Amino acid sequence: MERTLLCILVLSGVFPPRDTSSLRKRLFNFVDEPKAWADARQHCRDRHTDLAAVNDEEDLGKLSGLIAGDVPRAFLGLYRTWGWTLTDDDDHKEGEEAYWNWGSGEQLKKELHCGSVGEAGQWFATNCSVSLNFTCYDASKTAPSERFSLGPDARNWRDAQSYCRGRYTGLARVRNRAENEQLQKMARGDRVWIGLSGTDWAWSDGAQPSFTPWRPRGPSAAGALGDCAVLVLDSKPLAMSDGDCAEKLPFFCYNDPMRKVLLRLELSADPYADMRAPDVMDSIMKWVEKKLSDKGVTEDVKLSWWKLPEKETKPEEEETEPMELVCFP
Structure with missing residues (x-):
């Protein structure tokens, strides 16, 4: 069995939950x-x-x-940004990939601060007091043709939101291109409200x-x-x-404060396995990431291999494998 000593050097501001209060x-x-x-x-x-x-x-x-x-x-670092208006009934999932289809420069116009979809399917920052027709959505439906409904008349953004929340989930939240194209078809060339607001606040680091x-x-x-x-x-x-x-x-x-933590582990492998083969090293890296995640280290973690210089060996000493060091970030 081939044995390789691995060391994990932790250099991060992200720690397991039990450490967060002090670090x-x-x-x-x-x-x-x-x-x-x-x-x-x-x-x-x-x-x-x-x-x-x-x-x-x-x-x-x-x-x-x-x-x-x-x-x-x-x-x-706090700034006003665009965001979807969500409710307890919304099917939004934390970490879900965001879809945006802004017209050129429109997302910078937060002073107008409500979102609408135009004839070509692009999004616009529009004054919330303007009366437009609107699109509601039902979070319990998955097919775009069933998920969205066109409002009965033109209303300002807040009145449209109240109407949608009273009968569905809320004003339309667009998750992907297919849903955006469905809204474009429903609008039939008119501009319509969607549930996008420029009144949210977020920190610069996200x-x-x-x-x-x-x-x-x-x-x-x-x-x-x-x-x-x-x-x-x-x-x-x-x-x-x-x-x-x-x-x-x-x-x-x-x-963010940094802290160094050195962890050591020893791996055993079949004598015919090449521990330095790229696919093997990649598998080891993913295994280490999984172990760190299980311990609560889940953010801003980057791993890389670093090989320590080999020591010169005396003739009478048996040559040993050099130590490998895994470091992050």
Whole structure:
């Protein structure tokens, strides 16, 4: 039996659930170099992890403690984005691949903040107060021809949503090209509402916000002030407000803490097996990924092989196999 010693070096900010309370606290940086929100995000991604995302009051206090001098406002990583309006009856699955069919530049027009489907099947950002016909969908149906229904008349987006939720699941949520083509046929050349809204908020790193200390009541309606969140540093208590993404402000970045963990394992194989064959090494890699996933390490994990230099052997010593090292990320 051939024996190969493997070591797994864990270099990640993602840990099993039992470790998250002590290890997931982020490290923040204040950048006193005014930039527009998009440029600030690129700066953070190039030099850190991303624009700052906060999870609790303790995080807010850390951000405030980084400021020296008179800085009234600074960008955070929260921004207004497009999303489907979902209900408890929706058949949406977490992690489901997203389908988008925007017309050129339309998804940037969140100040209009409701989605419609045009004659050619492309999506448009349309003022929610406009009266259009609309399409509802029934989450219990799977075939596009049965899943969607055309509304009886023209209504604004919110009234159309109320109608659909009272009789079906909601305004149409489009999951793929076939469903989009079905809506296009039903519309018969007219523009119709779908259940897409530009009023949702998300963190720049993709996380959904669970802690949003808006003051005093919440963000303004889309387009009234802006689509990017700022931390108002001269407010008591500390508060967030929505601001203009094009305004140039200082900003906060974050770094996920890193921790090294070295795991060792020994594998045995048939003497005729080539442990260094690409398909064998690929199988071992997938097995290690599965084991890590079973232990709760499920995000941001990348594996690669690294071979330690072979030691020189003395004539009287038996030559041994070199140690292999698996590292990530």
